[in-house]
Amino acid sequence: QFFSFSINTVICFDDLERKSDKLSLKDIMGFIENISLNSTVFILLNEDAIKEAEYYKDFINYKEKIIDYEYELTDVSDQMCNSVLSYSSLKKEYKNEMIRVFQLHKQSNYRILIKIERLVQGILNELKDLNISIVSLCSSVIIEEHSENVTINENIYKENDIKVSIFILREKIKAYLKTNELNFEDFNSVLNPTSHENSEDNKLNKQLIDYIDKMEYVFLKDDEYLKEIYSNIVGFIENHSNISFDVKLIMDLCMLTKSYGTQYESILNVDLEKVDERFINLIEFSISEMNILYFAIGLCSELQKKVQNFATKYLIS
Incomplete structure (x- = not known):
């Protein structure tokens, strides 16, 4: 009964590469030929x-014998991508960027x-809005995590002029994919970045911002x-051990x-423990220099100690 199809019947065998080891290619191709x-x-x-x-050589032989026409899909069309995302309620500009x-x-x-x-929808559920930069970053993380031998093109970041801690946010998105837990304030800080008013008036803090930008792209x-x-960063913190920086x-x-x-x-061939120690000392010093601020707003020194302890634990973890 199975072989009594009419000439108008169309039958598709999908994902032939996933065939069970219990099925021989010879039997499958023989069945298809019949x-x-x-x-x-x-x-x-x-x-x-x-x-x-x-069985690849056998496949080539059978293909030549029983297949009349062969087509190769080489391009992914906009039409097909839009069709795949047609179910989504995301803005068109988000879909286009993805x-x-x-x-x-x-x-x-x-x-x-x-x-x-x-992923974009999940983050958007927790936030009021997203900018294109975050959509680009989410897209690149998913591609990196689920594709083999893919190096994310630097243009993804440059074209959208992302002025955020890319590396840090990128790692947090990766962690989110595994744990489904994310501090959405991280995204809010990206969408509504602080101006770092003190930093704008301080050449050394500007240098920190420049190093952060360079390190975020260094994996490329x-x-x-x-x-x-x-080497430049290590030298910088060694030469400015008594300077109070923007703690963040x-x-x-x-x-x-x-x-x-x-x-x-x-x-790198450097002593990482010494580098960590210098950073911790620099952060502790920067926090200790904030004492005058705590007293000015009526806060006790105990709070300053808690902040200092938190910073140290945060770095160690």
């Missing part, structure tokens, strides 16, 4: 995924596009660039330096 006598058959597969398989990043990195798995949409550069920037800026730079130092220890 039913194709009375119907039209489509075979859909990712041929690259079976090139290392033992599609742009998706296509920029030559992605063809539409499930990744759906994962991007879910080569080893020599990393060593140069890292110095802590952000410390997190970046500590993270890259651990990741690229063999390349």
Whole structure:
């Protein structure tokens, strides 16, 4: 009964590369050849995924014998991407940005596009609004996490002129994908950045901001660039150990330096413990210099100690 199809019947065999090991390719292709006598058959597969398989040579032989026409999908169209996201209630500008990043990195798995949409929607559920920069960042994180051998194009960040702690926010989004827990104040601080009024009047704090910007992009550069920037930062904190900095800026730079130092220890060839110690001392000194502010607003010194202890624990963790 199964073989009594009319000539107008169309049958699709999808994801042939995922066939069970219990089914031989010979039996599958023989079955397809039989039913194709009375119907039209489509075979859909990712041929690259079976090139290392033992049965690949057999597949090539059978393909030449029983397949009349062969089509290769090489481009992902805007139309198809929009169709995949048609269910979403996100703004059109958000969808367009997700599609742009998706296509920029030559992605063809539409499930990744759906994962991007879910992440953006999940964050948007907690916030009133998102800017395009955050949509770009979310898209790049999903692609990095779910695609093999993908290096995120630096233009994603440059084109949108992201003026945030990219590295820190990027790592927090990655953690969110695993734990489903995220401090959404991190995003609010990005959407409504503080002006760092004191920093604008302070050349040294401006230097910190410049180092933070450079370190956020350092994973896109080569080893020599990393060593140069890292050396400059270490030299900077050594030469300014008695300067009171903007505490948030110095802590952000410390997190970046500590993270890259651990990741690229063999390349940098530095004593990471000493670097951490200098940063902690610098942060503690910057906090201690805020005593006059605490007294001015009527706060007791106990609060200052709690802030100092928190900063130290935060860095160690």
